[in-house]
Amino acid sequence: MSIIQIKGNVQYKITIDPSVWIFDDRKFLMDSFFENAASEENQLDQELDQERVIREGQTLPPTLKTEKKYEKERLVTGSFGMKLGDMLKNAEPLEHADTCEFVTETGTIAVPLSQAMESIAHFSQHGKPIIEEGPIHVYFADQSNLTQPIKGVKELVIT
Numbered sequence: 303m304s305i306i307q308i309k310g311n312v313q314y315k316i317t318i319d320p321s322v323w324i325f326d327d328r329k330f331l332m333d334s335f336f337e338n339a340a341s342e343e344n345q346l347d348q349e350l351d352q353e354r355v356i357r358e359g360q361t362l363p364p365t366l367k368t369e370k371k372y373e374k375e376r377l378v379t380g381s382f383g384m385k386l387g388d389m390l391k392n393a394e395p396l397e398h399a400d401t402c403e404f405v406t407e408t409g410t411i412a413v414p415l416s417q418a419m420e421s422i423a424h425f426s427q428h429g430k431p432i433i434e435e436g437p438i439h440v441y442f443a444d445q446s447n448l449t450q451p452i453k454g455v456k457e458l459v460i461t
Contacts, residue, residue, distance in 0.1 A: 304437040310403075310460035313394035318427040318438045323384050332381040332424055335441065336448070372377035382426040386440065386458075387419035395460045404440060405430065415460065417442060 310317040311456060323329055342443070395415060402418030405413045413421075420443035425432060435453035 303366050304431060304433075306437060306455060308389060308393040308458045308460070310458075311396040311399040312460050313396065316389070318389060320423065320429040323423075323425050325384065326420045328388055329382045330383050332383045332422075335383060335422055337417045341423075345435065359430055379429050380426070381424070381428060383422045383424040383441070384396070386421040388420055389423070390415075390458070390460070393460070401461045403457075403459040403461060404452045405459060406452065406454040407456065408454065409450045410459075412461075413442075418458070423455075427435065 306318050306320060306426050309319070309418050336398055400415050402415050404413070404418075422441040422443065424439040424441060425437065431437060437453050440452040440455055441447060
């Protein structure tokens with residue numbers, strides 16, 4: 303099942319399907335997160351430069367047709383993530399809420415709500431929704447769980 307629920311001490315209980323995030327403008331390529339989160343601004347500039355070179359063919363100005371083609375290729379082959387805080391904000395955690403529990407098939411992992419807000423939800427691998435141990439893998443912004451992300455998240459319970 304690819305549905306995730308956000309519930310608990312929130313104003314609005316939310317049910318989301320991460321597979322539709324592929325159409326969300328807030329998504330980003332996971333490659334940039336894996337490479338080095340510390341130099342985020344510098345990487346963004348480099349990625350924009352690389353995209354521009356690819357689109358422009360180094361000498362030709364981009365056309366709408368080449369730009370659309372590049373975007374389609376990126377969606378089909380890219381691995382994407384989204385900041386989990388974007389979804390948690392929509393649920394509007396109550397004032398006294400301070401913990402987020404990631405409920406998986408194997409157990410529950412509790413982290414401070416502030417850490418969960420900065421976490422990354424990896425939802426697409428090589429252009430396809432994460433099925434195995436999915437629908438999302440959660441990475442902390444400080445990359446402390448880079449080699450062991452929280453996998454198989456089914457619910458987010460705010461306490």
